[in-house]
Amino acid sequence: MIAIHDRRFYGSFNAGWIEYCIENSIPFKSVNCYDSDIVAQVRDCDALLWHHSHVFYEDVLFAKQLLYSLEQAGKRVYPDFNTTWHFDDKVGQKYLLESIGAPLVPSYVFYSKSAAVDWIQGTSFPKVFKLRIGAGGMHVKLVASREQASALVKRAFTSGFSRYDEWHNLKERLRRYRSGSDSVYGIFKGVVRLLLRPAFVRMQSSEKGYAYFQDFIADNESDTRIVVVGDRALGEKRLVRENDFRASGSGKFVYSNIDLEAVGIAFDVSRRLKLQSAAFDFVFDSHRRPLIVEMSYGFGTTGICNAPGYWTSDLRWHEGRVNPEGWILEGIMRDFGGVRSSL
Ligand SMILES: Nc1ncnc2c1ncn2[C@@H]1O[C@H](COP(=O)(O)OP(=O)(O)O)[C@@H](O)[C@H]1O
Ligand SMILES: [Mg+2]
Known part of the structure; x- marks a missing residue:
């Protein structure tokens, strides 16, 4: 029996998991991880799957604690510790990828204003400034000069940064409206958001006490996202927005001419870190x-599920339908035989 936490959001895995269970006659039950008796609820289950997300403050508060607890007790969980401890934490990913010598964009983190200011004096610009959290390019900025970097650092060690950039949200909605993928109602919602902040902002503190920069890797018209699930990898290029360097969240996907070296690196890092699933964003x-x-255990299914095929870890290409949610489930079920819950 598989337990699935079924709170859905745009691009979440839940619908795909449930469809896969029904199609393959796999017994499952929907559970609510927010219930206080969730441990009792999953006692009769072999596994718990939860596509937890940074957009739900509840998930940020305790998804990892619950998943790791069940994992320590011998249940199979998705995502497990190796797969998700660094989720939505770009600074954590920096240490992890540096530790295994993976090809990370040169990245710099400071935990005091004076350390950051010293570095700013001696480095060149432009650089990229990021918060450790976020997605869709919301908290990623190009920093052209020492002055701009100093202003960001000052803020990082005073008021800090909100987890939600309402102006970025509105600009994105306007951009999507112009390209026909958002409605007037969507723009209205963006305006309302200027006044009424979402729960995940109201319920969480602002980001501060650190400053994170990366070298700016210029002249990329897209980024390349490689998603690895077990022995399969998917690839997509995401085109950067007009007059912008950011691809993440642009919604413009291309599936041809994916760099095989990036596919190989993604497989290698996933294998070494024992990741159940991972999306790696590459620039060149x-x-x-x-x-x-950056890397992330979760990924939006909307773009990647249109990929025309996948690679296996021998880097052979296989044309055909892709099903990353189903592959995640297959990976979990493969392990059932060995480990039973001791709960
Ligand atoms: N160091 C960098 N140099 C060049 N482009 C970058 C760099 N970091 C990020 N980008 C661009 O910005 C986008 C968003 O950055 P990313 O770190 O993936 O944050 P997010 O979590 O918002 O997706 C990426 O898709 C890429 O196009
Ligand atoms: Mg990204």
Whole structure:
């Protein structure tokens, strides 16, 4: 029996999991991880699957604590510790990827204003400034000068940054409206958001006490996202927005000419870190070498599920329907035989 936490959001895995269970006659039950007796609810289950998200403050509060607890007790969980401890934490990913010598974009983190200011004096610009959290390019900025960097650092060590950039949200809605993928109602919602902040902002503190920068890797018209689930990998390029360097969240996908070296790196890192699933975002330096900008256990299914096929870890291409949610489930079920819950 598989337990699935079924709170859905745009691009979430839940619908795909449930469809897969029904199609393959796999017994499952829907559970609510927010219930206080959730541990009792999953006692008769072999596994718990929860596509937890940074957009729900409840998930940020305790998804990892619950998943790791069940994992320690011998249940199979998705995502497990190796897969998700670094989720929505770009600073954590920096240490992890540096530790295993993976090709991360050169990245710098400071925990005091003076350390950051010293570094700013001695480095070159432009650089990229990021919060450790966020998605869709919301908290990623190009910093052209020392002055701009200093202003960001000052803020990082005073008021800090809100987890939600309502102006970015409104601009994105206007951009999507112009390209026909958002409605007037969507723009109205963006305006309302200027006044009424979402729960995940109201319920969480602002980001502060650190400053995170990366070298700016110029001249990328897209990023390349490689998603690895078990022995399969999917690829997509996401085109950068007009007059912008950011691809994440642009909604413009291309599935051809995906760099095989990036696919190989994604498989290698996933294997070494024992990841159940991972999306790696790559940009390319002036020698066309792929560099990772961030990684994430979860990924939007909307773009990647249109990929025309997948690679296996021998880097052979297989044309055909892709089903990352189903592959995640297959990975979980493969382990059932060995480990039973001791709960
Ligand atoms: N160091 C960098 N150099 C060049 N482009 C970058 C860099 N970091 C991020 N980008 C661009 O900005 C986008 C968003 O950055 P990313 O770190 O993936 O944050 P998010 O979590 O918002 O997706 C990426 O898709 C990429 O196009
Ligand atoms: Mg990204």
